[in-house]
Amino acid sequence: MAKRIYHKAPLSFQDQLELLKTRGLTVADEEEAICYLQEISYYRLSAYFLPCQSIKNQFNQGITFKDIINTYSFNRELRLLVFDCIERVEVAIRTQFIYKMAIHYNDSHWQDDQRHFITPFYNRIGKLIDPYNDFQAIISRAKTVRNPEVFIKHYMREYSSPSNPPAWMNFELLTMGDLSHLFRGLRNNSDKKRIADFFDVHHKVFASWLHAITYVRNICAHHARLWNRDLAIEPDRLKKPVGPWIGPRFQNNKRVFYFICVLKYLLLRANPSNSLRQKLQALFTKYPNVPIKYLGIPSNPDGTLMDWINEPLWQ
Incomplete structure (x- = not known):
């Protein structure tokens, strides 16, 4: 063409x-x-x-400018809700990563041992994949910037050896994307399994979920659209759930509702008293005319939406 x-x-x-x-x-x-x-711009609204x-x-017939703004506002509030959940999940992932590795190896500075990480390689587009040296570069930059973080400054002032701070300090320097990269870069599957086991997920599925969380977190951080979106990075389907999950009809992992279910599954392990269900229900109730089916909630044969709230995960 x-x-x-x-x-x-x-x-x-x-x-x-x-x-x-x-x-x-x-x-x-x-x-x-x-x-x-x-305020918003024509082009940004045009997606709605x-x-x-x-x-x-x-x-x-009958579509109003107010309908468009309501859908835009719905997306904004959904994005803030998802971003809040990601923050809670991210903190829990960071904690388990540090704890499982440090306790198993009885080593506060395990991140400085290259044997824990895969051998560097070039991927199919020619990019060097080198998690160990990438992490070391992050630590090095944190130590040499003009105004280091307070905890970095304190360590450098108080301790002469080891040269780097312990893992629980260094992990505070990492983004969600860094965590995902580092998890995939662990050499031993047994290490990955120890971390993923806290969340009752197979380590390969967990790696996929970390990648998807990084992607959606970036969507949220850049104020982009979650409603009516196909995910460019799909979280793997959970084939062997431990505990309540969703039925096959809800497992369209290209759409955002499946990702929200992933967050709920992880939150049940990281923050069992979370109120995601109540907040999601309140959001849907606040915007009754917004077609939430575009999140990926399936329909019954008569065209009505399936009752997601009665799925075991959401009980």
């Missing part, structure tokens, strides 16, 4: 609103709509137009 030349001219906020109206969008308060366009258009560039 031959490529085209892009020729769309920029439009003023007023012209953007007029374009939406010509496409059948009902606008009750034009001044308010202009304010939203100034598509499910409201059975015909391209033509809004379905």
Whole structure:
């Protein structure tokens, strides 16, 4: 297919609103709509137009600008809820990683022993995969920056050896992506298993989940869209759950609802008293007209949504 030349001219906020109206969008308060366009931008909002258009560039009968804003607001609150859950899970993963390795090897500085990590290699796109030296580089930068973290500064002032701080300090320097990279970079599957066992997940599935959590965390951090999104990095399906899980109809791991179920499963191990179910229910109730089916919640034969709340995981 031959490529085209892009020729769309920029439009003023007023012209953007007029374009939406010509496409059948009902606008009750034009001044308010202009304010939203100034604040959010037409292009960002356009991702929420598509499910409201059975015909391209033509809004379905009765769709209002307020419907679009409500869906956008729903996504924002969903993103904040998911981000909060990821934070709690991430802290628990960090804790188990440090604890299991340090206790098993009886070594506060196990991260400085290269034998725990895989041999460096180049992946299929030519990138060097070297978890040990990547971690050492993070530690080195933390020690040499102009204003080191207080705990790094304290260690360097008080101790001459070992040259690096202990693992429980260094792990505070790592992002979720770093944790995922380091977990995959452990040489021994037995080490991975010890960490993943706390969460009742096979270590290979756990590695996949860490990768997916990193990806979704970045979506949340960059204020992007979770609603109506196919995940570019899919969390593996959990084939042998320990304890309550979801039925086969809910296991579309390309969509966000499956990822939320992954978070719930991990939270049941990391924070059993979590209130994710209640918060999710409250969010769905707050926005009754937002089509939550686009999260990946399956439908019954009559078109109604299946009752996710009665799945064993959510009881």
